[in-house]
Amino acid sequence: MNEKELQSTIQSKVSSKLAPLLAKYNMDLTELDASLKWKPIVLILGNYSSGKSTFINELLGKDIQRTGQAPTDDSFTLLTAPSNGGGEKDIPGADLVNDERLPFTGFKLYGEKFISHFRMKQIASPVFDNLALIDSPGMLDSISEKDRGYDYANVVKEFAKLADLIVLMFDPHKAGTIQETYNAIRNTLPDATGEDRIVFVMSRIDECDNVGDLVRSYGTLCWNLSQMTGRKDIPRVYLTYSPLVADNNEDHALWAEEREHLKEKVMAAPSLRISHILQDVDKQVDDVRMVVEAMWSFAEGGKKIVRKNLKNSLIIGGFVFLCLDLVTREFIGFPEKTLISSLLSGFIPPEQFLLPLGGLLAVLLVSFAWLSKWQLPRYYNKCRKSVDTLVETETEYRKNVWARVKNSVNELLEKPKTKDLYLPHAKNIMKLEKFSKKHIQKYYETIRK
Ligand SMILES: Nc1nc2c(ncn2[C@@H]2O[C@H](COP(=O)(O)OP(=O)(O)OP(=O)(O)O)[C@@H](O)[C@H]2O)c(=O)[nH]1
Ligand SMILES: [Mg+2]
Numbered sequence: 001m002n003e004k005e006l007q008s009t010i011q012s013k014v015s016s017k018l019a020p021l022l023a024k025y026n027m028d029l030t031e032l033d034a035s036l037k038w039k040p041i042v043l044i045l046g047n048y049s050s051g052k053s054t055f056i057n058e059l060l061g062k063d064i065q066r067t068g069q070a071p072t073d074d075s076f077t078l079l080t081a082p083s084n085g086g087g088e089k090d091i092p093g094a095d096l097v098n099d100e101r102l103p104f105t106g107f108k109l110y111g112e113k114f115i116s117h118f119r120m121k122q123i124a125s126p127v128f129d130n131l132a133l134i135d136s137p138g139m140l141d142s143i144s145e146k147d148r149g150y151d152y153a154n155v156v157k158e159f160a161k162l163a164d165l166i167v168l169m170f171d172p173h174k175a176g177t178i179q180e181t182y183n184a185i186r187n188t189l190p191d192a193t194g195e196d197r198i199v200f201v202m203s204r205i206d207e208c209d210n211v212g213d214l215v216r217s218y219g220t221l222c223w224n225l226s227q228m229t230g231r232k233d234i235p236r237v238y239l240t241y242s243p244l245v246a247d248n249n250e251d252h253a254l255w256a257e258e259r260e261h262l263k264e265k266v267m268a269a270p271s272l273r274i275s276h277i278l279q280d281v282d283k284q285v286d287d288v289r290m291v292v293e294a295m296w297s298f299a300e301g302g303k304k305i306v307r308k309n310l311k312n313s314l315i316i317g318g319f320v321f322l323c324l325d326l327v328t329r330e331f332i333g334f335p336e337k338t339l340i341s342s343l344l345s346g347f348i349p350p351e352q353f354l355l356p357l358g359g360l361l362a363v364l365l366v367s368f369a370w371l372s373k374w375q376l377p378r379y380y381n382k383c384r385k386s387v388d389t390l391v392e393t394e395t396e397y398r399k400n401v402w403a404r405v406k407n408s409v410n411e412l413l414e415k416p417k418t419k420d421l422y423l424p425h426a427k428n429i430m431k432l433e434k435f436s437k438k439h440i441q442k443y444y445e446t447i448r449k
Contacts, residue, residue, distance in 0.1 A: 001446065004130075006274055010443060011036045014281060017435050021428055022284070025291045027408055034103035035162055035280045039080070040270040041132050043159050046169030048138025051203040054242050055169070056135050059263060060125050065135055074137040074148075076159065078120040081128035093118030103162055107155070114150035130270045134159055164276045165197055165269040167262075171204040172217035197272060199265055200225060201238045205255060206246035214239075238262045274447050281440060287405045289432050290398070294390040294409045296425035298383050303421050305375050313367035317360040324359035325352075376418065384413050 001009070014036060019029050044052045053065035053073060066073055078096070082088055093115040097108045107114065117137070127133075136156065160166055202221050208214040222234045240259040241252055325338045339356050342348040383390065387409055393399045412420075 003270060003274055006443065006446060007036070007277060010274075010277055010281065010439075013435075013439050017431075017439070018281070018284065018288075021292075021431060022288055024423070024428070025288060025295065025408065026412055027288055027291060029284075030106055031161070032280055032284045034106060036277060037101070037103045039130055039132055040164045040273040041134060041162055042165045042167065042266050042269045043134045043136065043163035044167045044169065045136050045156065045160075046138060046167075046201070047171060047174045050138065050169040050171040050174070051242060051245075052138065052167075052169050053135055054245055055167075055203065055262075056133055058242055058244055058259075059127055059133070059266065060123065062123070062125070064121060064123055073135070075117045075119060076137065076155070077135040078118075078132060079123055079128070079135065080120065080132035082122040082124060086122070088124055089122050091120040091122070092116075096120055107158060110150050110155050110158075113148075114155055117148075117150070127267070131267070133266075134163070161280075163197070164272045165199065165266065167199045167201055167266065169201045169203050170221055172202060172208050172214065173204075197276065198235070199238065199262070200235050201240060201262060203240050203242070204246075205239050206241040206249065206252045238265075274443070278440060278443055278447075282436070285432055285436055285440070286401050287408075289429065290391060290401050291405050291408050291412070292425050292428050292432065294387070294405075295412060295420070295423070296429070297390045298413065298416075299421040299423065299425055301383070302376060302379055302416075302418075305379055306371065306418075306421065309367055309371045309375060313364055316367070317363040320359040320363050321356040325355050328355065372418065380413065380416050384410070387413065 014029075014032065022029055044056065046052050049069055051067075053067045056065050056079065057063050057067065060079075064079065065077065096102055096104050096118060097115055098105070104118075107118070136159070137152075200221075202218060205214055205217075208217060218237065218239065221237060225235060225237070226232065238258055238261065239255055240262055241255060243252075243256055243259065246252060322340060325335055326340065328334055329336075329338055335352065335355065337352065339348065339352055342352055387406065388402075390409065391398070391402060393402045
């Protein structure tokens with residue numbers, strides 16, 4: 001099975017097995033669906049003027065993207081192949097966010113301002129055989145960042161979620177200023193983004209005056225990177241420059257090969273596609289599983305109250321059944337014979353059951369009303385107030401999952417119905433486990449082979 005076939009198999013398994021479970025818990029498939037759609041994506045991020053567009057032009061062997069000193073391009077440009085049989089053309093953001101075949105429908109919520117800063121360029125190039133690139137507006141410092149008119153950090157985060165490979169590009173002039181964009185970038189990258197999906201690049205190194213200068217910039221960048229990733233070990237940083245733009249100098253030739261490695265890495269992004277999709281499916285399974293766990297624990301507590309109510313009402317009802325006519329006879333002289341005395345005499349006329357049965361029924365009705373109007377609403381309220389106690393969050397990982405799904409649980413608890421207590425939550429957990437074991441593991445094994 002090749003990658004494209006595997007992708008569509010995973011897609012169909014997700015919609016036949018996972019989607020119905022998600023729907024039962026009122027959860028949304030849009031995000032996962034977006035990542036299952038379309039082709040591998042490489043997102044190029046970084047400081048302004050760090051050479052993102054120059055790198056893209058170099059990959060394509062054509063001057064497609066505008067380049068220049070100072071912030072040059074303030075749009076997200078999706079570069080990809082023309083659609084089947086079509087010619088090269090530009091497509092505006094408004095069409096992109098409304099096209100169900102593309103994974104960008106979720107971007108509508110970022111508003112007009114963003115949409116007018118989003119476009120697609122369809123370019124005929126072998127690079128786009130099985131790949132799309134996203135060129136992004138350069139990151140500015142935190143002060144200028146406020147002026148964009150749309151939620152830049154979250155837009156980047158959404159693109160980063162979709163991307164199979166993220167190239168983070170810095171230049172030596174601003175190796176220190178990434179500290180300023182540190183928070184933006186940190187919040188930008190999804191928790192689950194594996195380090196294998198991020199490539200760090202320091203470009204324009206030909207502009208370092210000498211080796212000492214380069215080493216200092218590299219050191220600063222590494223320090224900032226370790227702050228960003230929270231890791232002690234330094235990830236590989238590609239030190240590159242663009243031979244097309246830089247002055248030719250023998251010292252630089254040393255690094256020319258590094259640029260080629262970077263290009264190879266970008267072109268190999270499709271090989272990360274399936275593992276990225278599987279990570280996303282895994283994440284979705286973990287999310288829904290935690291929602292089911294919470295609803296299960298909520299249901300168990302509710303069922304306990306129902307059982308207790310039923311037990312008590314049967315005890316009281318039984319007592320009323322046997323003794324009600326004793327009391328009425330005592331006070332109003334009716335009926336002449338009580339149920340117990342008839343029992344002892346060995347013959348009970350059927351009409352003698354009427355009063356005891358009426359009493360039993362009244363008890364059951366009152367206790368049902370008590371349960372549904374008082375006990376359960378009080379329990380639902382308690383659960384809503386202490387929703388965190390519904391699940392165990394003993395590990396950091398589970399804490400993160402819970403933070404992601406807590407809102408979905410809150411929504412489910414807004415107006416619970418008694419029948420929600422009797423949904424087969426335990427069975428649904430088993431279904432999720434089976435889905436993980438039977439399908440996801442199998443696909444992981446397929447790509448490891
Ligand atoms: N000397 C040198 N100049 C470079 C290199 N790469 C890019 N440049 C120049 O740096 C400037 C900025 O490059 P761009 O490719 O426009 O940078 P960008 O990251 O796309 O910038 P924005 O889109 O504004 O964020 C341009 O004038 C490029 O010619 C390089 O490796 N060496
Ligand atoms: Mg650019």
